Amino acid sequence: MTDEQNITGAEDVEDFCRVCGYDEERFWENGVPTGAICPCCGAKSGIGGMGEPTWEELTEIREYRGHWIGNGAQWRSPTLRPKDWDLLKQIANIPPEWR
Numbered sequence: 798m799t800d801e802q803n804i805t806g807a808e809d810v811e812d813f814c815r816v817c818g819y820d821e822e823r824f825w826e827n828g829v830p831t832g833a834i835c836p837c838c839g840a841k842s843g844i845g846g847m848g849e850p851t852w853e854e855l856t857e858i859r860e861y862r863g864h865w866i867g868n869g870a871q872w873r874s875p876t877l878r879p880k881d882w883d884l885l886k887q888i889a890n891i892p893p894e895w896r
């Protein structure tokens with residue numbers, strides 16, 4: 798990455814889970830995964846890189862997501878699950894390139 802691309806820094810931080818769309822956790826910082834584990838789907842940050850995902854990265858995310866939803870979309874930390882939690886609403890947080 799050049800310094801020029803780094804000026805805004807907007808691409809260096811991600812506060813949503815690429816698998817399930819949970820957005821109360823810092824998953825990427827300064828362009829590297831924080832190692833945070835999503836309390837919702839249990840995915841560890843670090844799949845793929847910053848910017849546009851490759852086909853392999855996207856496939857990995859989709860497989861994880863499909864497996865998670867196929868098993869009932871269970872929360873890893875059920876105590877953090879909001880009473881009015883809505884899977885489809887949360888999934889809408891996932892940016893189009895990671896869907």
Ligand SMILES: [Zn+2]
Binds near residue numbers: 815836
């Ligand atoms: Zn997640």
